[in-house]
Amino acid sequence: MTASSEYGRFTGWADTILAADDPVDTGLVRDGVVNSLLHGYDQAFQTRCNWSARAAAQATAFPTLSTATWRALPHALGTFPVTLRADGTSPILVVRLGLVRSVGSGTVRVRVAWRADDATPFGRRVPPAIGDLNAAEFSLSGTSAGAWVGSASLTLSSLLRSTLPTTRASDSAAGSSEVVLTRIDAFAKLDSGASGTPSVCAFLAREYVG
């Protein structure tokens, strides 16, 4: 991508560049205020999930797998809010997956899929197709004591808004804020001739302005 800001970093400016009744030095405004606001936008995107198990025993195992059907991980990899981009679309969500597989052979495939939290759930055995922009597939061959198996960039087109309660600072009046809540699910399946069930031992989901 190309940085939104002119310099790709924060810049400084004197407090007095816009004193009352003074003319505006547009060069200083552009190099200072506008540049830093735009760089702040590029860097406002958050790390939403960042899990690394202490040991293989504390990783989350998939149910017993077969070559016939996909099986879902027993727990979702989080519900989390999404920072929207200036055009109203989702940021890129960079996901990275770590797997451990103490016994087994052949290749196991793991698909992670991102969806709006209030959207129709994926079927427990029907993950999105690999061609969808909100899904990515990783694979692990043989056994592993724990390894990152890859990273991928996802986008999400279905951005359902909901509200969460909060209060206003100035008078503590009750109100609500609009948010977009999403979640990640993971599914696994064995290739023909493969055996052995893996566990998810690490997972990263970080937003990127894209």
Next chain:
Amino acid sequence: MTAEVRIVPPLPSRADVVVGRPVRGPTWRRMGELHNWLLGRGATLVAGYNPASTVPASSSRSFRFYVAPRVQARSRFWVLGLRKDPGGQFGSDGVVEVTVEGQARGSITVSNDLTTNLYRVIDPIVTPSATPAPIELILTNTDASFEVTVDWIACYEVPAFELATNATEHGVELGSLQTQAPIYAATGQGPGGLALAAKQVRTTARRAGLFCWAVDLDDTSARAVSTSATPSPLFLLDPVIQARRITDASLPTVTVAALMQASDSGTDARVAVASTLAADTLNLDRIGASSTAWGWVVGTIEVKPEALDNADGGPNGAGTHETLSFELSRTKGTGQARCAAVCVVEVP
């Protein structure tokens, strides 16, 4: 008109600010809207993780985190993945009571459907602050027969819908940024007020929580223990730390906090931290007589920041990640070196 915070940020165009021409009113307005969005939209406090912990029947578990909040946030929400074990189709639902910083935050009815469900808990912030500090989440299982498994914990700030236009929250009154409005400088008002307040973006619009792992202090099966001078990894895989790019001249630092204890006053504990790409190191030591009490040890370490010219922001190209390694060791004595939480945050 107020210091409103929108869900979608408007971007002022650089091309609208040209030397020799006046800055148009709509451009000032967009700058103000973006400024309020940057300060008000809220941050991650605890990035989602699996503590692999259980709450025994009629018992509590305490999770302590070191967080770097934004003063603009008035509420946060927790995401808790809970499963009643073994519920079975003939059992009743469980009940888990949630307490944060000593404040009761309601009860969760934990389904007996044998699966982990994600529950959201709204948590009004008692004293808004930007000071990095520990917070404590307590989960109490009221069921006398069955334990509850905790498969997921995360915490995010609820975005503000309006900021105060004062020197604490630094909101900017959007009505003061109109076409033909005069140039003047007042706190939170006018182009002058915006220019002053916008300096806060660098420190406030942070990626507050980058990584957290915490388990109960007394959960002997979950906390980390070392009885060796040889450092052993705290985690199976090194966590990724994606920090903001601040300047071109220097690497940004992140703050690392570890909750540590030694089993006796003659034993010292150490968590050694190292960044892969920035090649910096940090030792967090819990030493001396006071080491027998659980305490936070805090330090900073340099990391390589996000690169905006790469497709996914990877610091060394697409697909690359900065990681931190954590190793626990006993540096003195014959007892146990213990660790129950590690948090990585970006502080103001």
